[in-house]
Amino acid sequence: MSPPFCFPVACAAILITTGAWWYYYSSPNHGRRDQLPRDLRTWRLANEEATWSILSPILALNGWKSWDTPYSLFQDRPEHSISNGFHTGGSYRYMSPYAITKLKKFHYHNAFVRAVRNKEGYDAVCRVIVAGNEGQNCLKAIRRVAYGDATHFCDSHVLPLLFEFQFEDITFGIFPLMSGMNFHDMIPSIYCHCSLGDFMHMLTQALEALQFIHHKRVAHHDAFFNNFLVEWQPDSLKRGAISVAHPRVWLIDFENAMSFPEDTPYGECKCTTPDFLKRDNYGRPYDAAFMGDLSFNAFTLDLWQFMYYAQYLEIDIPTLNEVLRNLQNQSTAESALRLLHDTLCTFTPSQLHVPFRYTEPSYDCTED
Template sequence: MSVTTLPSSMRELRRPRRPDHLLDPARRDWVPFEAFFIANGITLWRGTTSSFLVPPDLRPRAPDGFAYYHPDMLEGPPRKFSHLYADLCPGRTIDGRDVMIRIVSIGDEKSQQQIALERLASGNVASVIGNHAIPVLQWLKFENVTFAILPYLSIADPTGYWPWENVDDLFDSLTQMIEAVEFCHSKLVAHRDLFHGNFLSNFAGGATRKIPTLYDIDEEQLSLVKPLRSLFPFRIYLIDFELAMCFEEGSNPDTHVARGRPVEEVDGVTYARPVAPEMDLDAPYNVFKADVWQLGKCFLRLPVAFDPMSSELATLIARMTAVVPADRPSAREALNAIREIRARLSLEQLRARPTYRPIEEDEW
């Protein structure tokens, strides 16, 4: 088995496959690795007639602390994974745990993604309180391809998909997201791709009649929202460090810069996430301040109106998304601020229902 049957670079793995993904399925790139993973106790998920992958057997997923189910979902449809890019592939371990396998480096030189995961998500640091980086369960290497074995988390965005039961519940989600970014920055890792889809959770159950989503219920139903996140150790994880930039401890802050968008146009494909204003200027900019802007934009795209709940929270988010980078707080300052704002709210305010708003077409 030779690695030459795989693309020779991360760019090739991430090449656009639509609309011909059925003729060029991402799963095909993993065929040469099937025997290697079986030898390491992992069976890759199998392909279907579409771009979806399904588990390799009918066993229920073994408990692993990374997937909590709502009782209504225990007999739901089988899990599936939309496989559009070949740098990822889910697998199932011998003992029935589901994992996500990610190719993080091809070649002898470590990628910034690998360095970020080694610094944030490996060993004891992966379990540090306040660290929300998706943990690396195992590192594997075949020839010159390095794999990170990660937990299989939720496939739906946890930050704005299910209604919050009260304002305190919402604050918990926002605080976890800021904690995630602050911890990265404390280790001198800039994520550079902070959008809602890169925050996943350990709630594996989907929409049910008892826990409908924000997008298919009306105002009357929202008033009857039942507890969800408070019923289990709900945790948000930050994923996808492929665009990360890592700096050495003690490095000059003046060197913590980049120029342009995280990904320039390649083969007609452009970076489609919200970009801080300075990313489109022909000048170096501080990558940590750009992270804060993207995180603030994540908050603004949630289906909630912040000002009626807390004018201080609305002001903080406005500062995070300020046009001028110097006007933005650092991630640590934002974390301290949201904790202080939450502490100043009365019990009545924390127990109140969040103020929801409709999502505009361009916000999806």
């Protein structure tokens, strides 16, 4: 470039750089990232109200506003909501005033999530997926099984990712708002009156969810009952009639997920002890077979976790009892689903319209 042209180009570069510098440092969001948790571990323990207050302008920039938080771990739904197709209760005829009130609240367990609403009145949940250098495996798994074409299959029970947006090194996901009940809540208690048929219908859906993600070569690695959301609580025993409709079950929380190339043969999807199992503060049950230096099939951990609580069900049908005990020993979620489904097909709905029991296990022990 000849000298006469160098000066204007240099001036233009200086102006662009200066403008970018001025825009960045004069932006109302300048310095906001420094006020937020640096990674997912610190985010989990952060003060949720203070954290999401800092994020309020970022949410607004992307078209969302957080619900009000009258007290810790609960949010109140604004008035005049519209249906989102996911946040439902049971039959209105049987819903108590308490159950109706519960639909108007969102209960969260940590600072990762927040109930939000857009200007059209659509309610959803905003979740932190990536922060700093943590969460990329989770995001990769979610994009594969919860976004785009993967959400159109009838056997996909993964709660879909509607949108994602970025703020510096933080990735947020927008997911449908659900009722807040999970599969573990469907276990018999003074608050739950599901029949054996209700429970088995949800159990088969949850197994179908695992079959689907395993087919997509994603291992969940936190597949316990409470990571399966349930649309509503059937309570057919309380009603005294077999449910006409059944709630759909949705798999959530891929924080510990592990992905393999989709063309990897099932038997070659192996791993060694995941890092989360090595943490001193890991509070979930686990089996000694998944500890150590030996590799194992990554999907077998999902099956073990999922069936852990099922082994404590007490059912007065010997055939079904035996099948439940054998599900954990199946080599794949597909074979476990087939075994359970074929067995359930031998019973009439009225035969399954019976109560069952559950014995709470000791929670903090390692299974040998």
